[in-house]
Amino acid sequence: MTYNVQIKVMPLKDLLDPQGKAVLGGLKNLGLNEITDVRIGKHITLQIDAATEDAARAIADEAAKKVLSNAVMEFYEIEFIN
Amino acid sequence: MTYNVQIKVMPLKDLLDPQGKAVLGGLKNLGLNEITDVRIGKHITLQIDAATEDAARAIADEAAKKVLSNAVMEFYEIEFIN
Structure with a gap:
């Protein structure tokens, strides 16, 4: 049988996430000040x-x-x- | 109130995903031949x-x-x- 599996890979909670911080700055420049934190990782789907x-x-x-x-x-x- | 929001960003299903193909090759080299497809996108969490x-x-x-x-x-x- 074929299984669809999703794997979420995120930076550890205790570590800084420079990519997320940069995106947070960009969002604030666009006026989206309600967003207070951004963290970015990978989303992988496997069959x-x-x-x-x-x-x-x-x-x-x-x-x-x-x-x-x-x-x-x-x-x-x-x-x-599924 | 503070909401935790997850956003999954994936390559469109009709498009090739070269990064996923490369990783699939690496997994096969490790002997994980049961994995038949890999697609890689971003996983973003916002507050x-x-x-x-x-x-x-x-x-x-x-x-x-x-x-x-x-x-x-x-x-x-x-x-x-939550």
């Missing part, structure tokens, strides 16, 4: 062929750990759709 | 001060349209957390 959801989750976890995220600076969350 | 959820959504929508996404190549989805 995984696996027998069970657990097997698909293990594969997604390995991909996230080894390739898609950097544990020093980022955390990730895995979510199944 | 918005607004009176109502509708007002916050309008602000997020304006930010997404004007700054966070490029309608020629990307689509976005807005989601509220």
Whole structure:
């Protein structure tokens, strides 16, 4: 079966996010002063062929750990759709 | 009230995603052959001060349209957390 998996990779909460800070400045210049914080990460969708959801989750976890995220600076969350 | 808003910005489904293709190649080299497709976009979290959820959504929508996404190549989805 084919599973659609979404992985969210975000900068760790304790770290500064310079890209987010820059975008926040841009939004304020546009007059969107109601926005008080911006953080930017990656959103990755995978299609995984696996027998069970657990097997698909293990594969997604390995991909996230080894390739898609950097544990020093980022955390990730895995979510199944449909 | 402060709203936490998540915006997912992904390449349009009809377009090639070269970054995703490159990552797919890397995952296959690692032996993760069960993964058949990868698409990579941005995941953005905003904190918005607004009176109502509708007002916050309008602000997020304006930010997404004007700054966070490029309608020629990307689509976005807005989601509220908590």
